[in-house]
Amino acid sequence: MSDPCILCVAITGSVPTKAANPAVPISVAEQLESTHEAFEAGAAICHAHVRNPDETPSSDPEKFAQLKEGLEKHCPGMIIQFSTGGRSGAGRERGGMLPLRPDMASLSVGSNNFPTRVYENPPDLVQWLAREMRTHEVTPEIEAFDLSHILHAIRLHEAGTLYGKLYVQFVMGVKNAMPADKQVFDFYVEIMKSRAPDALWCAAGIGPAQIKVNEWAIAAGGHTRAGLEDNVRLDRQTLAPSNAALIRRAAALCEKYARPVATPSQARQMLGLRPV
């Protein structure tokens, strides 16, 4: 039997709106309902941003606290991962929810271009976020938009800057950043195997690349992410009806490649997180 595959559901993000797809959960109540359905479909990790009532991104720790409390109640054991991404706030606001001690938080360790702007992650902010995560025992998930981010994360891990086990996510298909390129993906996997053999890796594709990258990651023995944050469609003509529908698609690929879908407790063990 091959290793279980950890599925992460990226429920909301900071970009997609209900105009793009009415299924994008915006309020905490909608987020809880949408996550619960994805949890039942096999998602072990919930990657979450929070929003204001007008759908603009928020970094309000109070909203994150409400979401965490609801997830603990309605999705018992699910791994809670908050975003410290740069579209939800500026500077240290991005880590304002870390004292809530989610299991994990996303961490970008380098800068790159996004569709309409520079995604800025200056070294002093990266160091501060990593230090806050250590203080509050939050395991980072490194968001790698480029090869240099993977190598830098490995260096930071070796230097003891990052809390817990090294977990790197390859993000592919963001316009103006690394495209979903299979040759590059294969090289990323090689680099992880040779330079950080004890680490785990996962991969996410944006837009139409979601299903493609899901399949590459599952076939190559890694873990993967799906959800409306990254992609609002099942195909060119069809909106995804829910986050769960995108997780079901990834779970079907796990079956195709004989990878069991990791339960939350298996995922916690594999990632070295505290049990619940």
Ligand SMILES: [Zn+2]
């Ligand atoms: Zn995110």
